[in-house]
Amino acid sequence: MTRLLPLAFLSLLCLHAAAQTIRVSTPAVLAAADSPAITIEGLPPHARVALVAERVVIERGAPVRYRAGADFVAGADGIVDLGRDAPVAGSYRGADVRGLFWSMVPIAGAAAATEAGVARMTATVDGKPVASRDLRFDQDDPQVQVEPVAAFPGAVFARPRTAGRRPVVIALGGSEGGARSARELAMRLAAHGFAAVGLPYYSPAAPGRTERELPALPASFVEIPVDRLNQVRDWLAARDDVDDGRIALYGVSKGAEFALVAASRLTWLSAVVAIVPSDVVWQGWGQDAGATGAGRSSFSFGGKPLPFVPNLGFQQELEGFRTGAPVRYRRPMEKGRAAFPQAALAARIRVEDFEGPMLVAGGGDDQMWDSGAMAQNIAERRLEAGRPTVSLVFPDGGHMLNGTGWEPTTQYDAGVFKLGGTPEGNARAQAEVWREALAFLHRALAADANAALAARR
The missing domain is CATH 2.60.40.2240 (Acyl-CoA thioester hydrolase/BAAT N-terminal domain)
Structure with missing residues (x-):
């Protein structure tokens, strides 16, 4: 942050x-x-x-x-x-x-x-x-208090120091894993009046190392239990400083995939922000991902793995780290989606089933995955179903849209690993996404907005 x-x-x-x-x-x-x-x-x-x-x-x-x-x-x-x-x-x-x-x-x-x-x-x-x-x-806002959440490894609860029952945003980081992304996002959100839970859910070892930041969490991105969020809701309900009837998810990258799966299945959510999202569930990875060619899902629900889209040619793409050729994770994902259309249909996240408001933001030049097109797919399906949706797609934006526009954006494509977008496009997109996401959450989590949503349900 x-x-x-x-x-x-x-x-x-x-x-x-x-x-x-x-x-x-x-x-x-x-x-x-x-x-x-x-x-x-x-x-x-x-x-x-x-x-x-x-x-x-x-x-x-x-x-x-x-x-x-x-x-x-x-x-x-x-x-x-x-x-x-x-x-x-x-x-x-x-x-x-x-x-x-x-x-x-x-x-x-x-x-x-x-x-x-x-x-x-x-x-x-x-x-x-x-x-x-x-x-x-500075990383620390003196007007925000932060406490660890013992029930969830690496998680933090952040809120303004002023009294009152606050609406809650649960922050979900991406495939980098560990606690940092979710923690920093939670602190940023708390600085704008929300109570926030930064929730890590995956903690891999760094390349070439064996130790892990959060050993209690999965080391592989395989069948992450989406319904674990029910436990977070129960934890929030036991507190007297939050309004557990007003809870939103804010997910980035794989965290956005997580958030959208949750929104399609959990009726207690009030709103969702999905930054550089996916409209399908993808194949997982790591030592527990299964044999080559078989694979396992990234997510599960109710103890059962969710249908997923396989990658195709992922190991060949990783060769670029050895040879110096550009590495674009988007390519094996697009190859897999094209080669297995039936799997893509089965893995589609039913975003239209979520009745509450949703904001999606994607980059047209995203080289991790095609978040621009997938954000557009999500918006179209929801608008067809009459669901309230804000869609932000940036043609010259890449994968790094979760920022504020003040950090250097010049090095995202400096090495062999490519994230996409132009430095200016990414910075302008970050500034707009953050501004629009905050405004969206303030609208969506207002007491009158949630009363109307509850009445429809």
Whole structure:
């Protein structure tokens, strides 16, 4: 999770006698703000100013220095407004307040003087620095309390510190497994007024290693029990600080597949958000997945495996990690779906059976699986059934749509493993998906909306 602390109170360093400043005007959580403003003020009219942003990102436990830069021409008022003004040169094009952040690339050399989680912006005119500002990113919102959930390995419960019975969102991460994705998503949701459960359900060993983060969870993505969510609901019902009559699922990638299967079978859910989803259940993987050519399902319900679509040529695709050829998981999945149409029909998730509202978001250039087309399939089936649905499909978006648009997006396709989309397309999609998902959840989990849904049931 990435959050910018309230910036109105951060110190500002002006390096020239003239009153050039970098000013940030934003709500407390910049990463989720609809219209933050970042301006450089006090410049000579029509002056050319170079703006550089730099930060340290922790990758695989080590600090990596990232940087982006762009040149602007100040207006007659001596102001450059990142949300209004397009750069005349630099790492991104077009007016975009997030542009300097998502367009960062790793650079060689020692880590910058700033600590991890701090972005330093420096403005330069005629080769001389005129203003600098540190923007602090932080993982922890002091207004959110987080506690472990002993009943579910690796799970956390997050909620605002203010009193009141809150609607609940259960966050489900993807095929990366472990606790981090679900935990960070739960904390982000809690910062916006929801109670949230970050629920890990799968914990593989890292490549080349045997130890696992959560040994109590499955090591293979095989027949994950969807109806385990009933136990989560029972746990929530025993609490007096949540409204267990207003529960939504927020799933990403395989977590979206999980969420849609659950929505098609569990009548107590109020709403679903499915980011880069699948419209079918796919073959599982791992040491418990079965012999080559047979395979086992990713998910189960009531102790029985669900019908699934087999992959075709997955091992050949993985050869790219050895040879350096591009690895696109989408290809063996599309080959399997094309080769086994009857299996695809049997594995289709009956999204139209869910009566509540649903939001789906997919990328047209997703190289993990074709989430854009599958999101469209889901929306069409639900609209045909008269079910309330929000569909967001981004032609230049890839698989990494679960963000806020402030993190660097330039490295998603840098190695042999491809996730798809353009850096700009992914960043803009992330910002829109997060904004729309929050608005959707606030509408869908409002007390009057759930009363109407209960009446229909």
